[in-house]
Amino acid sequence: MITGQQQKMKESVIKTEKLTKRFGDFIAANELTFEVKAGEIFGFLGANGAGKTTAMRMLCGLSIPSSGKATVAGFDVFKQTDEIKKNIGYMSQKFSLYEDLTVAENIRFYAGIYGLTNKQIKEKSEELLVNLGLEQSAKKLVRELPLGWKQKLSFSVAIVHQPKIVFMDEPTSGVDPVTRRQFWDLIYAAADKGMTVFITTHYMDESEYCGRVSIMVDGLIKALDTPANLKKEFAANSMDDVFYSLAREAKRSADG
């Protein structure tokens, strides 16, 4: 019997078929074929230079593929890049918050960019400030916030328009272990509400929090499965070992 919840889980939010990007003779991303379902936390791993950033840029509508097919949130990565940008969230490791604006101004700015109405902006701002425990800091400049708060705020503005999917590129670099975990609490909670999370990280323990994980080596997806199955397949004790046994074969030397 298929329940409503399971039906919903079956919807593909990302679907790619032989998605490829060439730069001259160099094949940065080579025939990537995979699907990501609604509400999934999908870990997108790979060594430096494996092609993760290139793949992510194509999925975000920032780079037109050389060949293959892909849809993101139901929109075509060749023709509907503007629609994609409106319907996804994106958070990079270099937080794109404005340091010279206050917390409240940053929220208002991003909410405005994503086309929320004034009424929605007001409601959303209040809700975010309460949820993040930043009510007292609403009028503080972002540059005065500790890194951990910037990170949480950055995630919150990236999903202020409630996209179906959020892309995150190494969002947890450099923060302390407690903050890193609090951040994952936010990710878990967002995914629990049905948002799809597509995330890259160099912390192998974090790949365990993902429903499924793909590992890219030299432009190819070399493995894709749940962390438990990957560990079984590679007879490894940890995801770190799985990653190591795949990525040490890499021929391409890296640029991060």
Added chain:
Amino acid sequence: MPAVSLNHLTKTYNKGAVAAVNDISFSVEKGELFGLIGPDGAGKTSIFRMLTTLLLPDSGSASVDGYDVVKDYKTIRGRVGYMPGKFSLYQDLTVEENLNFFATVFGTTIEENYDLIKDIYVQIEPFKSRRAGKLSGGMKQKLALSCALIHKPSVLFLDEPTTGVDSVSRKEFWEMLKRLRQQGITILVSTPYMDEAVLCDRIALLQSGKILSINTPEGIVNSYNGKLFAVKSGTMYRLLNDLRSYKNTLSCFTFGEYHHLSFKDENKNSEMELLKYLEEKGHKQVEIKPIVPTIEDCFIKIADNRN
């Protein structure tokens, strides 16, 4: 005489408003591989910059090879190697030109100390006529290390050499450090990755300009108070929430495949009672087992006690 010694070293920014390094004292013995472990903002870079004489302390003192970082700054500069966190070689010079430049500045030649860098340099030698700016991240890292070593420094300072580097390259880099240590070079290295801590002889855990703990990695793990348990079930996010709302939970954190949990009141029935609670909550495939804490567990616990 220790290779490096810090004595109540303090550095503030913004006219004293931010204490980047707050009254820190420790020393590093000759030949030691010593790790400064902590997140951004812990004070790692400020410590490195004071020890390499690039920044003046507000108060306190420090010495490297017995030389004072303020008075004897010129002597220190000739004796230490420093690899900053940000790539700081000349982007428009080639690999070989960069290495030659640093050798010349320090009054030596590539040939004279080639043995020391050989293991590392052979990996980038095929690209020696390539401009440094055109190198990949991993190769830049190897070139920067070669340049920091070319004058055979007595103390090597490496500021976050592995940040943002994938785990395979990180492992290779630590292998290189182990080989360097065998040649008697004292190494101070900083990292935000707690799993690298176990590769050091001794470590200092840092947060917000303060030392939380300083010991061998085993010493830090052994000083963890109380027992720690790893818990797992079929639905990990729900499990996390259920564990956190359990009456006997002191703390609970995600830790890769498992959640790590400590009890408020721990006795021989604690595990059984928790299992019963989780089964009542409908969790399947529950696994609970006592574990040895990692450095990261220790960091979380000590940092939590401070706050």
